[in-house]
Amino acid sequence: MTTALQSHICLDDRGVAWIDDSNVKVIEVALDKLAHNWNPEDIHDQHPHLSLAQICAALAYYYDHQAEFDAEIDRQLREVDAMRAQAGESPVVKKLKALGRLP
Numbered sequence: 001m002t003t004a005l006q007s008h009i010c011l012d013d014r015g016v017a018w019i020d021d022s023n024v025k026v027i028e029v030a031l032d033k034l035a036h037n038w039n040p041e042d043i044h045d046q047h048p049h050l051s052l053a054q055i056c057a058a059l060a061y062y063y064d065h066q067a068e069f070d071a072e073i074d075r076q077l078r079e080v081d082a083m084r085a086q087a088g089e090s091p092v093v094k095k096l097k098a099l100g101r102l103p
Helices: 026-036 040-046 052-064 066-087 091-098
Strands: 009-011 017-019
Touching (some): 009 052
Antiparallel strands (some): 009 017
8 A cells, every 4th residue: 555645744944834835834824723713714715825735734733733832822922911011001002092092
């Protein structure tokens, strides 16, 4: 028996998983699934340059490495929260509050 398999996933020199023939990271497709609860067809509607095979491969790779991806997503969220806290309120929000447009 001959096994034919095309993974559609490649790792760069830092170990980051990318969808082949694209400029899209696997984590980006996983985030679309997690944030919006999109199925592969929904993701394809938003990223028509990716084939359904590429999207399904990215999701399969995510599920095969879910603990590592989820840890990276949590790390990135904590980093963004820290940066937001450090930056404080934006000048636009301050102005809108002063104008009574925001509570």
